[in-house]
Amino acid sequence: MKHRLAAAVLTTGLLALAACGGSGGGAGQDAGPPRPGGDLVFAVSSDAGCADPQQVASNDSIYSMRQIVDSLTDQDPASGDIKPWLATSWSSNPTATEWTFQLRPGATFSDGTPVDGNAVKANFDRVPSLGARGTLPKGYLAGYQGTTVTSPTSVTVRFAQPNVQFLQGTSTHSLGLLSPASAAQTDDQRCAGVVGSGPFVLQSYVKNQATVLTRRAGYTWGSSLFTHPGEAYLDRAEFRVVPESGVRTGSLQSGEVDAIASIGPQDEAPLSGAGIDLPSRANPGVPFGIVFNLATPLGQDAAVREAVSAAINRQEVVSAVYTSQTKPATSALASTTPDFADQSALLGFDPARANSVLDAAGWVRGPDGIRTRAGARLTLPLLYAPVIATNRPALELVQQQLRAVGIDLQLQERPISDTAAIQQSGQFTAAWFNVSRADPDILRNQFGSAGSNVFRFPAGTPVDALLAAQAGTLDPAQRTQQVAQAQQQLVGQHLVIPVAELTTTLGVGPRAHDVAFDASSRIQLHDTWKSEQ
Known part of the structure; x- marks a missing residue:
């Protein structure tokens, strides 16, 4: 090779x-x-x-x-x-x-x-x-x-x-x-x-x-x-x-x-x-976003996942919280990653759609605006760590956006040193997540059933097969196609809900x-x- x-x-x-x-800081100056x-x-x-x-x-x-x-x-x-x-x-x-x-x-x-x-x-x-x-x-x-x-x-x-x-x-x-x-x-x-x-x-x-x-x-x-x-x-x-x-x-x-x-x-x-x-430089890899633990009831609820994605105004989050170089996420991979495939058509801000899918799934608005079904409130605990200063303000804005469609997002901040063990234990519902790597295999590493798989993605699904296949595909064109298909399924099924591309400034x-x-x-x-x- x-x-x-x-x-x-x-x-x-x-x-x-x-x-x-x-x-650094010396534009126009000759430092020798x-x-x-x-x-x-x-x-x-x-x-x-x-x-x-x-x-x-x-x-x-x-x-x-x-x-x-x-x-x-x-x-x-x-x-x-x-x-x-x-x-x-x-x-x-x-x-x-x-x-x-x-x-x-x-x-x-x-x-x-x-x-x-x-x-x-x-x-x-x-x-x-x-x-x-x-x-x-x-x-x-x-x-x-x-x-x-x-x-x-x-x-x-x-x-x-x-x-x-x-x-x-x-x-x-x-x-x-x-x-x-x-x-x-x-x-x-x-x-x-x-x-x-x-x-x-x-x-x-x-x-x-x-x-x-x-x-x-x-x-x-x-x-x-x-x-x-x-x-x-x-x-x-x-x-x-x-x-x-x-x-x-x-x-x-x-x-x-x-x-x-x-x-x-x-x-x-x-x-x-x-x-x-x-x-500044945009980070390749998985952009910041919400990923559900698919072994939990809310993680298995396709309507909730879709509503969360549709209720997030990504441009508003980026404009309000991040530096001017930052872009809204448009796929399960950041746009600077090899084999990135734009899925922005699946990531539009559509609160009407969020309300519609929740209504159809039986989630009914309560007196305080938060939805319930069978006596259970639509409360979504979200694990995150303060790895960068923008995490809390970004999530507080997402929290407001989700509340507008009846979802009670509860922010659960944990020390960085504890989050890996919590994810491994499976004792969480969803996490605010990103990871940088300049290779599309980061998707298999994080979301493939044979990878770290802290989000409990099931084995044997079409997306799991694509993630496994691309890791062993020697033909670059074929690998590009497999990675694109995997991104479409991850975003289209709202298995990954990307929000903002991390840009290091x-x-x-x-x-x-x-x-x-x-x-x-x-x-x-x-x-x-x-x-x-």
């Missing part, structure tokens, strides 16, 4: 980086050439409660964890092509059930252990036994049968069935390599901190307070997409948890921090006016430069540098 995705190439125009590669040294302070809104890249899925934690691990491959944000990193080359057998990687020699983990075939095997052998926090890497290794180490620099990864998406999976933080000693630890031990081979080393991690990284001395095995060889420029990077949006914004304006995440629409004008750059101060987005719209700090006062 060629060294590229076995799927549609990402559209360069859609994925072009906004302000990436330029100087990049220079080594300096500390970067990056304020984020939340913490996943874990310092292991294979066990985190929220952007605020991925930002720091991505920096401590290298991956076998990297993905070009502009083209979607897979590029060398720890692996210099790779190939698959004709059925994509075996993938062979040639590793670059000389790379080491920060504990001195070599990054060799045994280390790759130790990581991949451990992933299937990860608990609830490890759903992403387990999905990328679906059907994993083992890794054969042919030599220190050659490994073959075997699967029980064709696994086309695995190559892109090797470029993600979720399959970033840990030292064998870290990989062998228990899940909870790993969450206290792990050892990687990346351009930064984890110095300290204090839950809900800060993650501190320091530059890895002697680092010479960076991704082929990095703009300079050798060690990172920065001496130190601190990711400080600052939940309050106003405090993050004020800290950036005052120079107390160099960059911030989770920009709200109210922050755009004052930050721009203060000379702050606002680089950062605030970057005038001294921070080249804070780059990767293909999944997370940041890469190897080439980031700071100018003098």
Whole structure:
């Protein structure tokens, strides 16, 4: 197979980086050439409660964890092509059930252990036994049968069935390599901190307070997409948890921090006016939306699912809550994902339709406007975590929209560290959900019966068969068609109710430069540098 995705190439125009590669906050200013040294302070809104890249899925934690691990491959944000990193080359057998990687020699983990075939095997052998926090890497290794180490620099990864998406999976933080000693630890031990081979080393991690990284001395095995060889420029990077949006914004304006995440629409004008750059990039993958637990009575009620979808005014939510670059969701995949297929015709705002289908299903308006049937109120508990600052205001607006058609949406906020276990337990009715990945297989990973399947999608359905088939289809055109059909069924049956595409917008101060987005719209700090006062 060629060294590229076995799927549609990402559209360069859609994925072009906004302000990436330029100087943060320095538009029109000549900061000179990049220079080594300096500390970067990056304020984020939340913490996943874990310092292991294979066990985190929220952007605020991925930002720091991505920096401590290298991956076998990297993905070009502009083209979607897979590029060398720890692996210099790779190939698959004709059925994509075996993938062979040639590793670059000389790379080491920060504990001195070599990054060799045994280390790759130790990581991949451990992933299937990860608990609830490890759903992403387990999905990328679906059907994993083992890794054969042919030599220190050659490994073959075997699967029980064709696994086309695995190559892109090797470029993600979720399959970033840990030292064998870290990989062998228990899940909870790993969450206290792990050892990687990346351009930064984890110095300290204090839950809900800060993650501190320091530059890895002697680092010479960076991704082929990095703009300079050798060690990172920065001496130190601190990711400080600052939940309050106003405090993050004020800290950036005052120079107390160099960059911030989770920009709200109210922050755009004052930050721009203060000379702050606002680089943004749309996240590929599953957009923010509501997904029902299909094992629950409300999840099995097709009329309720349809009414929820029809009652949501997506444009109003996006305009009121998110930054100006954000778009309403138009499918079960974000529009920047390979093989995205527009389903906007199925996602119109139609409260009359919502009322009609609920009336027909026997849900009758009560005195307070909330519907009932057989004595039960139409109350929909919705699980969510404060992974970004926009979640609560977005859901409060959706709550008002659903109440207008007689649905009582009850918001159930839970800590980020608890949501994975709650979803695994099945003790929830519906969840506000998104996940970023630049490959359409994220649909199978989340909604296929053989994937993580926390939403209890039944096996043997047509959509389940399509999601399974696309993961093993070698013909890109055929895979595109299968993925399109799967999106149509997921949206048309309201199994997934997409609302807003996540667009990552950062605030970057005038001294921070080249804070780059990767293909999944997370940041890469190897080439980031700071100018003098």
